[in-house]
Amino acid sequence: MVTPKKTPAGTGRRAELLATAAEVFAELGYNATTVRTIADRAGMLAGSLYYHFDSKESMADEILSAFLTDLWEGYRRIEEAGLGPRETFEGLVTESFRQMERHRPAVVIYQKEARRLAAQERFGYLADSQQRFRKLWTHTLERGVADGSFRRELDVPVAYRFVRDTVWVAAVWFRPRGRKSAAQIAQQYTSMVLDGIAT
Amino acid sequence: MVTPKKTPAGTGRRAELLATAAEVFAELGYNATTVRTIADRAGMLAGSLYYHFDSKESMADEILSAFLTDLWEGYRRIEEAGLGPRETFEGLVTESFRQMERHRPAVVIYQKEARRLAAQERFGYLADSQQRFRKLWTHTLERGVADGSFRRELDVPVAYRFVRDTVWVAAVWFRPRGRKSAAQIAQQYTSMVLDGIAT
DNA sequence: CCTACCGATCGGTAGG
């Protein structure tokens, strides 16, 4: 994924700069963000960023891989819990919103840029992650159809994209500081997706 | 919205160029798209685009306003049909997918760029449209809660964002040339949202 | 982390 060249990972200033960069990338989009904007917001000059990072691309790389590492750590725990399909489904949605709380800007960047970035070799792990993601969710949906938790006539590939999009796109408006916690939103979402909004 | 300066709207070549530009914008993002890329793909040189259009921004403007004009024309018909909340809901989803079929690249651009573009004065109609959109869907959901079509405990603002995102984000993967028509996808979506995926 | 700078590329234009 990433080999920081100049400052050890986890260092205070470096983490601060990454958080700033993530916010700007999420707000303006990766391409529309200039290293000058990031530097401005961090209170330094553009050139000084290169004391901490190799390139603009490295910053995006570190932001995205940190998010995906945490996400897969969370998903792994749910996979290993050996739950039924409906409970697995609920667990995955809840975990996704929890990660959104921690990595909101990263999720927005992921949503907007992953497709384009994944074409580059250094971002190959984005494509790997998407594959794994698809398998995990598809498998959960299929298990649920098989054991009668989910509707027999469910079109699994369509349902998969429906759920995936529905959950992640919420990062655009979801504010953990708002009136609702991640767990509450997750509960509302699973309820709407599992049981529908009609009576 | 837009005042084409140099070639009458609807002219063959102009429409062709807009379709090309829309595809490139959708594929690469507005900022990452250079006028040279659009010109290349249209088989002309960058400078020649300016015989047809004032600016790169004008192209995006025309693409987005053409889409929104058609969308609101479609929605207006449904509003005027005087249907109940559930049927209005189904009609709006179906119409949205129908417009996605006609204006897929425009919808992708809208998804990715509307928030940022809306800040500019010339794209003020994007913010107006979002307002109108929110009112129409919120009103439909509220009517449904009131008459018992939708669940009494439904959180309307959350449900609104849920439905809005869920429908439009489908433009990223939806291919009208694929195995499923817009009407079929719309039917699957309304079924999942209204009645859920669980048994 | 700053000063000072560079090559590349961008959106756009004048003139034909």
Add this chain to the structure above:
DNA sequence: CCTACCGATCGGTAGG
């Protein structure tokens, strides 16, 4: 629609 070009801005670097 092309030729030829421009000012601005970009990501990034050398040297301190």
